[in-house]
Amino acid sequence: MTQPHEPPRTPPFQLFRDAHGIPHVRAAGERALAYGQGYVTALDRADQLETGRLRAEARLAARIGPDGLAWDRFAVRVRLADTARRVADALATPEREWLAAYARGVNAGLGHHDGPWRTWTPIGLFLVDHVLFNGFPAVLWRDHVARTLGPRFPGVPPATLAEWFASDGGPGAGSDAGSNAWAIAPDATASGSPLLAGDPHRVLELPGTYQQIRLACTAEDDDVPYDVLGLAFPGVPGVQHFGYALADGGHPGGHPDDGAGGVAWGITNAMAHHVEVFEERLRRGADGGWEAHGPDGWEPAASGRETIEIRDVDGETAGRGEQPPFRESVPWIETSRGVWIATRQDDTTPDEETRQFTIRWPVRVLADAGVPAWRRLLRARSARDVAATFGDGWVDPVNRVLTADSGGDILSLTAGRITERAPDERVLPVPAWTDAARERPWVRLPEPERVTTGVAVDANERPVTRPDTTTDDPPGEGDGRRAGRPRDRRPNREAHALGWSYAPYRADRIRHLLANPPAGGETPFTQHRIHADVSSSAALALMARLGTPEPLRPWAEAGAPMDADSTDAATFARWRDAIVRHLANDPRLDGLRPTDPHGTGSPYGEIYAPWFVPETAIGFGLPRLPDALDVGSDSLDLDTLWAGDPDDPAHNTPTAAWGDLHTLAPTRLPGGPELTYPTAPISGDNDTVRCTGSTPGVSPQAARGSVARWIWDLTDRRNSRWVVPFGASGVPGDPHTADQHATWAAGDTIPVETDWDRLEPVDPGPIETGRPSEPHPEPRRNTHGRQD
Template structure:
């Protein structure tokens, strides 16, 4: 199948895809995505199928075990089988475009060539099945919710007791995003403005793809998942009937925009099974091929709750329970013309659970929470559920209605507090981020003269103040040791001056080194020694079971428990001892905090970074910020200072004029390291900068190649 479409490029190499109708456009999006991100979409497809080891060798086997046990591919196939005709046709058109693009050069990239030269011979390629985009979406979200944290807390309860402070409400969350909405009264144009940035693993190529999709039904710019059709999370759609025409672009009559953040909801549940509850479970075995080695049999088991992700834990994932990913809502979202249309489209959203901000050029601003969530009390979100005889699973929570925003709304994975916020945002989770939300509200309260506009959002995107640092540094207030007092004084002065995690700051580096040392000392404390016993859980889940990482997330709670006598932990003494380890540090924060992106070929096969084109050393740019700052460039306190998680895109949607909207991503638009657009946005991203979006077709460069 071939379909007619056009591709234009802006100065950043971003594809603007134009076609006569939705299906031709889906084909074109699939084609250009395969051409630009062929390595990325293929590896995600292999991960969805549980066939990474067939291409990567033994290094991909642990992921494949997980994918088979959790039944990723089978879930995607079930979702596809349940689709209505229009959604099935849409996916088929996109998949056909991907297959055409892969054949027409998408697989001709250095990573694939390097893999072909590895022992085992060239990689064998097969066409994408129509369900593959659903599998790619599942791969990017199966570990996105908080369910691994349930297993961590169970490990704590089993080794340290059910009342241990590590089981209580965490002091922070390990993932998140920022988004904020400003009503017209706050802006220089008098029209609403939306902005934000999602925080995820920093991958190379980047996890989001800047794209424009235009046909007879809609014209949307936004951030897409490579391998998945549409613009699901962050989009700005214009509608004046001129999407197919050259000229200034569809900005004259009206537009609508949306952006999301993680709601931190308890929506994927874990059930602890027993021999009795395992009776009647379904079983199977998949043969997993391994490049350069013998194939491996991987057994799976599925109970009435869901597939076993460990030997005794079943996963109840709404996507699998209902065989539904909300694909109809993906299509409907593209056709939105008003904020109420966006809210209606998100009414069919399933996974993951998101907070949504949407606005349109009439001035309407709405806030809502979207996704399928079991109705559970807060006390039921702490540990895995024990399967009860004849127990019935909880019903899904009814979708919330959209709430109008008259002034400002901020979503930063924070807990809803106060009557206004609890009315706007439901409490669906357990672990929330405590600092970014209040900090963004404070920044927006200090508005620039003349009102807010797209350029003024950089002060928010770029903010590196660590709002939690001062309380931690206060542990050093009584340090009198002459060898430590100067360093303690430096840290107290730095905290009093705003605790900015600036890349050129030596004081910020000292704070980070001291906090790391403190986390390591607390993690190694005899009171926590039982946590280091083998947990017996799959290797894929190891990051969520890391003791130091979890201590870092809950450090204030542990120190408070020590101060209250609930733990034999002397916080000030440990803080002073940690300072003694690092008091001589002279590095800047940027020197300790370079961006080190995850790359499938490096991290799954062990190929040295220096051998993978485009990975090192040029991408190791020094950045400011941390895991707790608005400008998120997170490391793992107590584990590593390098930046491996952070803002994977930044976006600003101006409802007065889409041509003034802005966006930016780490690295660049192309996944091919040979391209001039592989990393041409990276330095600007490191400075929390963005670029205006070009929407004038006449100013775009038409692609010279022709699709097959």
């Protein structure tokens, strides 16, 4: 039962904001601080939080109508809410109370006195943000490639067929996963202390993916003070991926930040194959329940149904033969290997066989999303603390971590839970009825590696120990010229190669830029040349393969910069699009566009459609695919391709600059308010360090890219810098909804402000306090093992 309401009272936290509206929250204890973080997040990102909660609960269609059905069906099948509840139920008391305090703060900020946010809701939002961030949809795509092209290319192994459509020979390089991070050792900085920097790459969302925030626990009621600033996920307490904690934990008396050093961290995606996909055989048992064919024969599978509601929007659901609210019963199945995610029966499948797929998701297997690590990171005092926290407690997704402290330690590691799988087992779904489907042990990840000199770069590249010597870059790698690289001598990096494909260009480009430091050494201000770099190594590689046209040779010699004001960059993009469309029309690739009578864009429904666009996959495969198909310059008719597409006159305007075509196209909240942002020319492209990803052959618009930039100075936190696209607020009309956007668009950053005396105190006023409804919501009808 719910708790009785408490009367309004003075907030148990203090709230301050800087000139960009970024919240700084201070409280005497960690639960009061978590409450304050939840409260201010509700003030700044209310619609984003509520949309995330509805997604976690498979109730998006109840808010926005039929457009939310695809997500709700997926959330039911993948058991998202049930997984979040399991994780919450398995937590120790301190973590459960910490989450509950955050949920109470959100409820108070939203005005839900006994509101719908519960202890498990923040976990649900974290899972919403990451359940499709891993590589399992790409496994379904590779299976589609192998089934479709296998008969047309007899003798070519399925893994090779899949490699044709990937940047360096496998999945992930063209996915939404990505990021840059680099650490600069004391011998290369002006201050003599380490410096960390980077930027995460995701789908560009409005409001933004990350929340800039500072959390200060003065420990008047607790025994562990801390003062941490960083980038948080709206709806999730703490600072998970990118943070900077003061070494002394802050000042209990709330004095101004004296700039003392501390410990900082940042992550990139490890591109690991950590969510396994299984092909299942399912049948009804004698009792009417489901059975699955495992390695030891037929075995019972759990199953059930959940009812989702569908809001009637402009009569779209009329004609269903029911009265509002409209409902749909969605089935779910779970075998001993994992949750059922997809069914396929089409011309690649025999009539008598329907192909079913499940995934083994570490979060669900372990009932652990890494929550203790989220809380423990706030108390870190050294790079070793951070490394131990990630190494012991991080679960999903698998990340590369760089951490450094003011004592000069820099550590590099991989963190997360991943099953032992050979590289050839990471390509296609594993048949559930074979020994390969038996449960495997978790990988024992290598110990953290120390970086003592030079630089360390992580940018989703295939882990390979780099030589110390200067080398000549092969065509299309690095910047195409002789490129001295600083030392990146982390040993045995190959042991961290836990995926199948990696991004081939950005890391080498960053190393090249860092090999030419400014006089006096690196500082936070000198990182702009790296964050803002737009040289396209992929363009150089493609032209090296097909020949560089005379008009673009000066542009190529300059490093193929994808500058917004460059007509050469636009010309190249038009030519690349024409090549992609030409290859997409190759009759040997006919059938890659799935036959889909329902118009969802994939054989598995709308959720998976982004992975089943042939042009997208072909664009990722350049220049490998022309070689695989033996398509040479002559057969491509380059003169015609350079002329562009006559059916797209706007795209082919000879005077158009790249920025005229390459505009921003962020994903907006479904059913959310209309937020505006200033238009600005956008430089960069998919493979450039300054990532603003377009979709060659489909659209020049940037739908993904750098969702934040960060620079942590381990000498003095006040010298650190950061930025997000748009701004700190998601409230329409708020001056901080888009006040950072022009800076972000220019590839720049804004200073971090930490001096309490320079911050503006904000009085939230009396707030309603209540407790989240702690029994879980009324369970939906469950039919475990029975006819459903």
